[in-house]
Amino acid sequence: MDYLLHVMILALIYSVFAMSLNLELGYAGLYNFGHVAFFGIGAYVSALLSQAGVPVSAAMLCALAAAGIAGALLAVPALRVSGDYFGIATLVFAEMFRLVCLNERWLTKGPMGLPGIPRPAWIAPGVDGMPAYLLFTFLAAVGTFVFIRRLTGSPFGRALRVIREDEHMAQAFGKNILLFKVKAIVAGSVLAGWAGTLWAHYISYISPADFTLTETMLVLLCVVLGGRGTNWGPVVGAIAVVFFGEAVRFLPIPQALTRYVAPLQGIIYGGILVVIMMKMPNGLIPEHRRKNA
Amino acid sequence: MAVHGVSLEIGDTGVTGLVGPNGSGKSTLFHLITGFYRLDQGAIFFGRHSIGRLPPHAISRLGLIRSFQHTRPLPFMTVLDNLIAAAPGQTGELIWALFLKPARVRREENDLREKARGILRLLDLLPLADELAGRLSYGQQKLMELGRILMAGPRLILLDEPTAGINPTLIRRLVDVIHRLCEQGIQIFLIEHNMPLVAKLCQQVFVMDSGELIFSGTPKQAREEPRVIEAYLGRENHAA
Numbered sequence: 001m002d003y004l005l006h007v008m009i010l011a012l013i014y015s016v017f018a019m020s021l022n023l024e025l026g027y028a029g030l031y032n033f034g035h036v037a038f039f040g041i042g043a044y045v046s047a048l049l050s051q052a053g054v055p056v057s058a059a060m061l062c063a064l065a066a067a068g069i070a071g072a073l074l075a076v077p078a079l080r081v082s083g084d085y086f087g088i089a090t091l092v093f094a095e096m097f098r099l100v101c102l103n104e105r106w107l108t109k110g111p112m113g114l115p116g117i118p119r120p121a122w123i124a125p126g127v128d129g130m131p132a133y134l135l136f137t138f139l140a141a142v143g144t145f146v147f148i149r150r151l152t153g154s155p156f157g158r159a160l161r162v163i164r165e166d167e168h169m170a171q172a173f174g175k176n177i178l179l180f181k182v183k184a185i186v187a188g189s190v191l192a193g194w195a196g197t198l199w200a201h202y203i204s205y206i207s208p209a210d211f212t213l214t215e216t217m218l219v220l221l222c223v224v225l226g227g228r229g230t231n232w233g234p235v236v237g238a239i240a241v242v243f244f245g246e247a248v249r250f251l252p253i254p255q256a257l258t259r260y261v262a263p264l265q266g267i268i269y270g271g272i273l274v275v276i277m278m279k280m281p282n283g284l285i286p287e288h289r290r291k292n293a
Numbered sequence: 294m295a296v297h298g299v300s301l302e303i304g305d306t307g308v309t310g311l312v313g314p315n316g317s318g319k320s321t322l323f324h325l326i327t328g329f330y331r332l333d334q335g336a337i338f339f340g341r342h343s344i345g346r347l348p349p350h351a352i353s354r355l356g357l358i359r360s361f362q363h364t365r366p367l368p369f370m371t372v373l374d375n376l377i378a379a380a381p382g383q384t385g386e387l388i389w390a391l392f393l394k395p396a397r398v399r400r401e402e403n404d405l406r407e408k409a410r411g412i413l414r415l416l417d418l419l420p421l422a423d424e425l426a427g428r429l430s431y432g433q434q435k436l437m438e439l440g441r442i443l444m445a446g447p448r449l450i451l452l453d454e455p456t457a458g459i460n461p462t463l464i465r466r467l468v469d470v471i472h473r474l475c476e477q478g479i480q481i482f483l484i485e486h487n488m489p490l491v492a493k494l495c496q497q498v499f500v501m502d503s504g505e506l507i508f509s510g511t512p513k514q515a516r517e518e519p520r521v522i523e524a525y526l527g528r529e530n531h532a533a
Contacts, residue, residue, distance in 0.1 A: 150391055150392070151388065151391065154385045154386075154391050154398065155383040155384075155386045155398070155402065156385060156386045156387070156388055156391060158370075158374065158377070158378050159378065159383075159386050161367075161370070162367060162378050165368075165369075166365050166367065168329065168349075168361070168365070169361075169367070170350075171329070171348070171349035171350045171353065172327065172349060172353055172358065172359055172361070173350075173353060173358070173378070173379040173381065173445050174350050174351075174353035174354045174381035174382070174445060175350055175386075176348075176350045176351075177350070180386075183388060187388065287369075288369045
């Protein structure tokens, strides 16, 4: 039962994380390969402040602000280059963030990480608080979903799609594409930071090893698998990724192959995802459904 | 194609034409005027504004709107949305306004939809309003692009070969619309290879060759100007 709650909480946190990336990747067409940095900034800022005695809710708000500011600081220089180069710049940014966490021991305790991150006052620590934390993450995910749906269903979201499809066209019609992209990245970063705080206060221990390229790839997978540029896509993708990831643990693997359990699980997990992507290249929920074509 | 030493002025004359052989720098000039290419030297004025160093979106905001040589529809949006998206300065494009002024955003959106419908009616495209833009014919897309330009509240429209590749019926409709825009006081500057059409539409015409301006005057004068004839025929002989 606790395990099931754990999986559900993880899936919800990944949903929030994936929705935040989808705003940049799916709607604005920005390939941010360093998205995990904002998840990490949210987690670290919230953890450090709450450990310093700041109430968890206030620490969370500060974490969102920090992630947003970091997003703007990355976006303004990184968007001077476009396409692949933007991707590289974001990748480097995430690696810089990880190295800072690893080396600035006075602040982050380096590779030792930060243990004992408190939960919000109204949620009990440990296993007892899991149902309440599930409710908390559920409400957080719903809030994020509603927020993003408002953005993407609005003239703002429409302008992002125009920019994604044809930058020159957007410019010819007076859209300041740099400003729109910066806004998309700041909003995406704030929400990634939100996912990071949810995760830090749930898991109660973070270290630089949690914020590697692998995490970015995993969340990228959630978005692409679910269907980029749709509101439900990243949610469905996150649930699928977390569910399949957990389900392979229960595969009946023969005694003789015990040594290879972990690689086999990885291969099967990867295989499932590859098959889904091959069969449905636009994701489980494609953005442009064919109309009686 | 480099453009060199071009100096021209478009008065309040309605429709102005820009002609010249392929590769003479007409589209390059359009890119320079609209800020898509950067000027190495020189200056461009639009009314009182010096626009030579402005980015494309800022130039567009002043009411100088362009089309591109090849159609650029947003194929997965409806025709109506293609038009609405082109309107400048929408309140709903500001994130804070979406949450703090939702009523105003909704009202503006409704107004834009009505305006877009009105423009589609003018272009005879209203029955296609809810069709995906990618499903329109090439000529219909060109008309839709003119509609998008009208949504942007233009004072001067730069059209890059508006009639290329579209059938005579749609050309007539386009000409009709251009006349009506002139009546509303909107200036049009167009690149066109169809000389009879240029003669019919334009009060003034500029001719370019090899990146330089070689003639300015009325279309009738242009046809009699030896340098213009040479620029066109010289190229054709060369090609043959």
